[in-house]
Amino acid sequence: MRKEVRPFLGAGDSDMRRLVLSWLVLAVTCSSLVGLTFASVAASETGAPPMTTAAVRGTNLSINYPKDWLEANIPMSVTALRSYLKQYPRWGQLMGIGTTASDKDLRNVIKEIRSTRRFLAADMNGDGDNVVVSEERGPWWKGLGEWRTVAAMSARSTNSTVIDDGETTVGSHPAFWHLEQYPASDGGDYYGYMEVRTGKGRTVSIAITVDTNSRTTAEAIMHSVVSA
Numbered sequence: 329m330r331k332e333v334r335p336f337l338g339a340g341d342s343d344m345r346r347l348v349l350s351w352l353v354l355a356v357t358c359s360s361l362v363g364l365t366f367a368s369v370a371a372s373e374t375g376a377p378p379m380t381t382a383a384v385r386g387t388n389l390s391i392n393y394p395k396d397w398l399e400a401n402i403p404m405s406v407t408a409l410r411s412y413l414k415q416y417p418r419w420g421q422l423m424g425i426g427t428t429a430s431d432k433d434l435r436n437v438i439k440e441i442r443s444t445r446r447f448l449a450a451d452m453n454g455d456g457d458n459v460v461v462s463e464e465r466g467p468w469w470k471g472l473g474e475w476r477t478v479a480a481m482s483a484r485s486t487n488s489t490v491i492d493d494g495e496t497t498v499g500s501h502p503a504f505w506h507l508e509q510y511p512a513s514d515g516g517d518y519y520g521y522m523e524v525r526t527g528k529g530r531t532v533s534i535a536i537t538v539d540t541n542s543r544t545t546a547e548a549i550m551h552s553v554v555s556a
Contacts, residue, residue, distance in 0.1 A: 376548035384461050385446045387532055392552035393449040393459050394545060400448040402441055406434045418452045457538040459549050464531050469504060479506040487511050498524045499555025518543050522550055
């Protein structure tokens, strides 16, 4: 199950605003999940698996994800979270945290969930393909040109190749997205990333990681994001 740390550098006050692509991180290590994004393919396209729909907590967005993936329901107390990780050890692997983690580390995980993380679903029966939704605050992009420049920087930092990108809308909300592959020459995993401007100073990010055989799944998930 491949889950590397890979920041996406965005435009911001310091010109190095980090938009985290993970659901859960240990604050002491700042490690994150990696994500993927979409190309314009409908969820019903041949090759996309059966989907289910979920509301994204704290936003007016919804998203589809494969029915055989498991949506996370992370408890908000240290004791309950430790028990949850014992019950679902694959979540611990995906999150990079185990049942032997300190109470401090578990509290940091809970704090991260409460502050920015909005949704996570993953293939617990497979290799950990996942979709992550987070909410960040900060300035918006100046345009598609800036988005492409930063996406290319991010891809180069991990020997990835951007293979598709674009500007779109989700309901009335402006959005940007890109799809990349690591490494493209070896038919590696697909990553993607999308940002939706949901309000003044508010951005929802959608990140997906899937294996080399699941590009259509990634595209279908990202294409499914809608505004209620």
